[in-house]
Amino acid sequence: MTAAPQARPGGESGALALEGITRRFGDFTAVDNVSFQVGPGELLALVGASGSGKTTTLRIAAGYETPDSGRVTLGGADLTRVPPERRGFGMVFQHYALFPHMSVENNVAFGLEARGVNKVDRLIKARAALANVGLEGAGDRPIQSLSGGEQQRVALARALVIEPKALLLDEPLSNLDPNLRETMRDDLRRMLRRVGVPALFVTHDQEDAFAIADRIALLKRGRVLQCGTPEELYHSPASREVAGFIGRGVVVPAIDKGATAEVTIGGVKRELPVTRAKDAPPKIENAFVVMRPNSIEMSKGAGVFPWRGKVVNRRFAGGVEVYRVELGEGITVDVESQTADVHEGDNVSVAPLKRAFPLVAG
């Protein structure tokens, strides 16, 4: 393999930071006082449903949008008003935005051409960059002849060959079919890691974010709900909303007792060990515990476990069955179970497993 043309890990670029970014479109506030920082070599995922402001945030980082207030900095230097062509960032667009009238290698060489690199050098570098993404020898092909996965790699090579000071990716995996998606996750993480610059990517898919990102910023209605490692968001969600989005948890009312919380369902009280977010208050009023399908066990019949319920739905999720159990008082939980002899309409009983449950404010 030829020497990688990208910047060395820990290269010249510093951390990419967004500080108090707000962007309004008319009456609509797309991005509302968003702040976060991405260090060199770090992968941060902006996660959220559509309309959460994640793409606008990315476009502000790239320079395609100017924030109404707030700053974008790289290594401390203010870039807020610097146009995209002078930021030196690499961007991968959702639909790749490959130039349809150019060959693969001319697409990749375009950024070098814009920088006045001579033709021989830029073609050598473009070919090396294509080899880096596993597309050696594809340089002459027209863009139209590439598959979706190949187009994605070309877009990545085009962003990497300019030795970007930061990498920005807009839904880089959303156009790939599920099988390809799995393998591209690993490839993408490996390649981004090797470049050693801050990398920011947008996705609506939390599994993509878990598989690739070092940290995740969860956005809703233009605000950052929580920013932390995937484990933090999963095990110590900062709010009910985070718990509902990450890991598909169901929240059940509880009374905060410090290291534990008291949960009462159908008159049966249980005390559960809990974890809480780093900056959560020592005592949460109006508290809820988060119950995920893999933190509850279930048995057929009413008498085995403390909480009684009825199965309203059952689906096979590859290796396990997931049962939806109505516990009364408006509480319905999902339970993962290996047992297969329970059917819709059966009476069951459930119990929390012996583990810590996330505790959040309502």
Place this chain on the structure above:
Amino acid sequence: MKSSSRRNSWIIAGPVIALLVWAVIYPNAAVVAGSFENGLGHWREFWASPADHEALITSLVISVASVFASLAIGVPLAFLLGRFEFPGRRLLRAVATLPAALPPLVGVIAFLFLYGESGLVTRAIQRAFGMSEAPWQLRGVGAIVFVHAYTMYVYVFLFVSAGLERFDSSLDEAASGLGANTWQRLRRVTIPLLMPAVAGSALLVFMNALGSFSAPYVFGGGLRVLSTQILNSKTNGAMGLAYVETTVLALSAVAGLALFRWLDRKRKYTLASKGGRARRAIRSRKVQVLTTVGAAIIVIALVLPHLMVILVSFARDGSWTTQVLPPEYTFENYRRLFSEAELWRPITNSVSMALIATGANLVVCFLAAYLIVFRKFGGRRFLELLVALPWAIPATAIALGLAATFNRNDPLTGRVLLVGTFWILPLAYFIRDTPLVSSAVESSLRQMDASLEDAARGLGASWLMTMRRVIIPAARPGLVAGGLLAAVAAVGEFVASVVLYTHANRPISMEILAQLRALAFGTAAAYSVLLILLVLLMTLAARSFEERLA
């Protein structure tokens, strides 16, 4: 099943193809054959004639210059209106396509009234600066290209505007993210991606300018071009030479077409239509003022020809001599048009001939489009060529072909005497408008799911019922749009008419020319206004028809 559907195809395709071969191929073949009627004699005559050399070169020069002039106006205007927001933008957008609404001869006489030796603008400048002579003469290549640019830039403007609208703005963003500045983006991304639109419109301008007749005829001032040269030879009875000139003109057009196809050969991509980016407001106050003033000047220049024709239509014939504006105004011109039978005649002629031609176009082109889109049979490619061919042949050449072929009754060779009768002009209009109507209907039918026809037949509908309830409704937008364009083109047609008309079936355009020659400017302008109103009326009728059905 398969063979029966194939046989069915031929039941419709047979007559359609036969009719088009008879009307399109046969006359043109007759012209080519006629050019060789005494061996290479007529061709030697052509090569030896300095006048014909001049005509060929001038035709090509005018065509190429018209392309560049139209690009120079159309491309910047499309960018200005497509990419920027400024006061007056909507007004400018509304009038930008106005020149296309002028029938060809009307545009030419409007320019005569405005910029001719005794035109309004010319006289006004002459007076303002106290010159003893007109500051310019509306003559020669320059004048012809000037008129062409005014009427034909609309093609470029429309094509490039559509291209800009379909332009995927993320490509532009990707380029700027990779470090390309405004100029680099324009040169490497925007312009290459707009090239198909530019090339397509340039081809249209080239073909139109090459076949153009009215501007060279009125402004030529002794200048020779191929199309006028053909009429000269025919008038002088030198039919052999006219055949050669016609063949050369048609070959030039086909060569131009082939050249453009070849230049565009490498393109395999299409622009994804993801919606262009929003228009940018012009920030700098100075640029904004300049843009608005510029827009105002363009708006006036675009509207002026229409206004001028309307004004002159109220001028008393013979009263406008050396004044800047016509001195006397009257309703007399209009009153005479409606009251004198001889003056009313061209109007009924044009309307009835346009209706006949358009009716025939609708029937034949619908069947042809249906066969091309839905049927697989041996003659499909040939049929496609037949309906497109008249587009590549200049109207003067088509007209001369008809004159050469349908000049006697001879059932054995398929000749019918039409020259000198009423029917020759509707036939010419029908041929000229066939490509237009066919492609409009084709594009409507292509949007229809081909399995709908099978579904209807599967539900037990007869072929006729399937046509009536499924296919014709799907083709309707194309039929209405194509029919409108054909009727508009036919009612103001000049180029083929000037070769083929007789006094009895003279259309409006020929009467305008006759009035102009008699220096009856007011009457000529009144006919022009009437023609514009007819076009407007047909457009409104087509629109309301479409709305009522939709």
